[in-house]
Amino acid sequence: MKYPVSIISASGYGAEIILAALRELLAPLGGMAAFVRPGQRVLIKPNMLSARPPEKAVTTHPEVVRGIIRLVQECGGVPWVGDSPGVGSTLSVAAKCGILDVVRDTGAALAHFRESVPFPHDIGRFPRLEIAREALEADVIINLPKLKTHQMMGGTGAIKNLFGVVVGLRKVNLHLQAGSDKALFARLLLDLARHVAPALTVVDAVMAMEGNGPGSGTPVAVGALLGGCNPLAVDTAAFAMLGLRPDAVWTQKIAREEGCPGSFLDDLELFGPPLESLRPPSFRPAREGDIGFGIPSFLRRGLNKSLSALPEVDMGRCLLCGICQRHCPVEAISVHAGFLEIDKRLCIGCFCCQELCPEGAIEARQGILLRLYERFTKQRSKS
Numbered sequence: 001m002k003y004p005v006s007i008i009s010a011s012g013y014g015a016e017i018i019l020a021a022l023r024e025l026l027a028p029l030g031g032m033a034a035f036v037r038p039g040q041r042v043l044i045k046p047n048m049l050s051a052r053p054p055e056k057a058v059t060t061h062p063e064v065v066r067g068i069i070r071l072v073q074e075c076g077g078v079p080w081v082g083d084s085p086g087v088g089s090t091l092s093v094a095a096k097c098g099i100l101d102v103v104r105d106t107g108a109a110l111a112h113f114r115e116s117v118p119f120p121h122d123i124g125r126f127p128r129l130e131i132a133r134e135a136l137e138a139d140v141i142i143n144l145p146k147l148k149t150h151q152m153m154g155g156t157g158a159i160k161n162l163f164g165v166v167v168g169l170r171k172v173n174l175h176l177q178a179g180s181d182k183a184l185f186a187r188l189l190l191d192l193a194r195h196v197a198p199a200l201t202v203v204d205a206v207m208a209m210e211g212n213g214p215g216s217g218t219p220v221a222v223g224a225l226l227g228g229c230n231p232l233a234v235d236t237a238a239f240a241m242l243g244l245r246p247d248a249v250w251t252q253k254i255a256r257e258e259g260c261p262g263s264f265l266d267d268l269e270l271f272g273p274p275l276e277s278l279r280p281p282s283f284r285p286a287r288e289g290d291i292g293f294g295i296p297s298f299l300r301r302g303l304n305k306s307l308s309a310l311p312e313v314d315m316g317r318c319l320l321c322g323i324c325q326r327h328c329p330v331e332a333i334s335v336h337a338g339f340l341e342i343d344k345r346l347c348i349g350c351f352c353c354q355e356l357c358p359e360g361a362i363e364a365r366q367g368i369l370l371r372l373y374e375r376f377t378k379q380r381s382k383s
């Protein structure tokens with residue numbers, strides 16, 4: 001079986017440009033009517049990581065949200081827009097990133113994701129899983145991620161965006177359960193996406209993010225929207241479009257190892273321009289965060305610092321706001337008068353601090369062996 005993924009180029013975020021592009025994007029998938037029937041309650045799940053303006057490319061652009069709301073309304077669906085931000089309330093983040101205005105203009109509703117309810121599942125690794133009530137009760141979920149680099153996982157798109165159905169600090173708790181095991185965390189994300197099962201995913205890559213993502217990277221023009229029913233297949237196309245190696249994005253790497261359908265380009269039926277034609281001239285990946293393979297654990301223990309990346313704070317930018325401290329799952333961060341300290345012995349490398357820092361004050365500092373490894377793989381890919 002092949003998984004259809006539709007791709008379209010879009011020159012900017014003008015409302016009419018995006019609406020026309022979305023219609024064209026969804027045509028090979030049967031249009032919005034293939035997903036939404038009259039009267040259905042439709043949860044639209046953009047990336048609303050934190051309160052940043054649209055031009056920072058941290059959140060899904062409001063015009064993409066507007067276009068999807070309009071198409072849902074045309075089909076008689078009842079649209080709700082919601083996410084559980086990393087920092088701040090759904091309302092405050094929606095206001096800053098422009099989504100609240102769109103919700104009000106269109107007569108849609110904001111889903112605040114305040115209540116967390118047990119989620120029936122068979123994910124043995126994480127038995128106690130709860131998600132937002134609105135996600136559980138929706139008739140249809142439309143997943144609306146932003147395409148970005150991600151310091152912990154390599155990249156974030158369709159699969160990682162669905163982690164936002166876990167409410168507030170419960171996300172921190174799941175990070176804590178996964179510890180420093182990125183493969184385990186990737187499996188959780190894949191399992192969660194399979195159970196949440198959005199009917200449709202549309203990736204906003206008109207402006208994507210490179211470098212120090214997902215909260216503090218650099219916006220980069222890609223000019224593309226991607227859509228499909230299988231979120232993993234959509235990610236496979238999106239990361240290939242950027243030219244990221246599949247083993248550089250943990251959800252892709254683990255999905256391939258486990259033979260998940262949609263994790264290889266050969267599994268896809270692509271509609272639209274060739275992926276390479278939309279690749280930006282250069283794209284800076286997230287810093288390599290870990291060498292997670294082939295190294296015996298007894299050796300790894302001694303070399304752990306040299307083999308992985310850990311967060312480092314730039315005190316020139318840090319405002320000592322304490323957000324990172326409050327969200328660190330292992331309480332490795334302490335704020336003192338005039339400086340901030342990260343206890344590297346406690347740190348599990350989840351990079352929640354880097355993801356949520358509003359000042360971009362936290363970067364990944366690679367250990368010496370990891371730096372050498374990255375240099376080697378870069379040279380090898382050039383030759």
Ligand code: SF4
Pocket residue numbers: 313317318319320321322323324325340356357358359360361362
């Ligand atoms: S590193 Fe960022 S989040 Fe942490 S205290 Fe400084 S400014 Fe706040």
Ligand code: SF4
Pocket residue numbers: 311327328329330331332333342346347348349350351352353354
């Ligand atoms: S210091 Fe940062 S990277 Fe380390 S565990 Fe805490 S939040 Fe995660």
